[in-house]
Amino acid sequence: MAEPILDIQNLCKCFGGLKATDDVSVSLRKGEIHALIGPNGAGKSTLIGQIAGTIKHDGGTIRFDGQDVGQLRVTQRAQLGLGRTFQVSSLMPEFSALRNVMLALQARQGSSFRFWKPVMKDAGLRDEASAILERMRLAERMHITSAELSHGERRQLEIAIALALRSKALLLDEPMAGMGPEGSKQLTGFLDALREEVPVLLVEHDMDAVFALADRISVLVYGRVVASGTVAEIRSNPLVREAYLGEAV
Ligand SMILES: Nc1ncnc2c1ncn2[C@@H]1O[C@H](COP(=O)(O)OP(=O)(O)OP(=O)(O)O)[C@@H](O)[C@H]1O
Structure with missing residues (x-):
């Protein structure tokens, strides 16, 4: 299997006594959409912030396109092709x-x-x-x-x-937020068509979009990855159903 374009290993971030990112390892391969899901406060945006470089990580490594980018500034990571769109438009x-x-x-x-x-x-x-x-x-x-x-x-x-x-990879933090069903459907179509050109690490609460798009899903709870797998694997995981998905499945 090809080397991932983005490879996060053992990432940690504390805010005071709170472990917002607790030994997280996730990767993004070329041609894929990898969705990060989890309840409010699970640490999804904090993780995206560390990958983009807006939040400094305490430990672990962030490799992008074969290079350790963990100490690079936001603009340097962007220049290497790490794209990000924001919850609040920039x-x-x-x-x-x-x-x-x-x-x-x-x-x-x-x-x-x-x-x-x-x-x-x-x-x-x-x-x-x-x-x-x-x-x-x-x-x-x-x-x-x-x-x-x-x-x-x-x-x-x-x-x-x-x-x-x-961009060689995109970090999308809740792109569907604030959209109606039609808008979500349309954006889902765009992202679907783009995946071969730009792989996407997608934080999203809209489960219809996640299930339609994701090649892999990782589930974060209290800063930890509690499950990772295909849509079918995550939908049928009893722990995930209990901790997060509830009626969404
Ligand atoms: N700058 C900060 N200082 C202190 N605590 C923070 C800071 N940023 C985030 N946190 C805390 O870290 C935890 C993870 O927050 P984060 O926003 O990453 O979660 P999230 O999964 O993205 O949530 P949501 O789905 O609601 O966007 C939360 O408990 C949050 O209160």
Whole structure:
């Protein structure tokens, strides 16, 4: 089996006396969606934060694309291709969808030598950004500011930006949050189609989405991975049903 693109071993994080991440080992392989589920406060966002680099881990290792990235800053990890979208959107609200994606493309290419060229006048960037937006079904909305996009469209735009940055893996923290059933279904379709290009570590409470998308699921409870397996294995695990899934199965 190929080496995972992301390999977390024995990760630990305490907040005072609270073990928010307790000896967690998880991996993400190319071409897969690995879902992290668990009750509120289980440590899912804390784990994602440590992988992205916004939260410093106390122990363990974080390897990405064959490299130990545990001591690298957020931006350095992002430059290596570790993409993240946030529970709270990080888009530039006053800029159009097109400009947001063009800025991401420019950032990827390194902006220093093109600093004096206005981004919107760069035809090459514009064509590439348009193609990405078309893929994310946002072509007709590309001139709308991201503040005016619907909630679901903003999520699509965040993924478009991750594609523009050529992310090699994506950390998605509750992408379905705040979406209606139609929006969730649509985003599920987008992520499904993307998995071969960008593997995803997905934190999500929407079990329909998780069961539809996940190649593997890991269940966190009180900072520990209590079970890991395929959708069928997790659905039929009595411990998981009792601890978390309840009526969802
Ligand atoms: N900065 C912090 N300082 C102290 N405690 C924190 C901090 N961040 C998180 N925690 C605690 O760590 C635990 C894990 O929180 P975390 O937000 O990672 O859980 P979660 O599984 O993502 O929850 P949810 O599903 O509600 O988003 C919780 O008990 C939380 O209160």
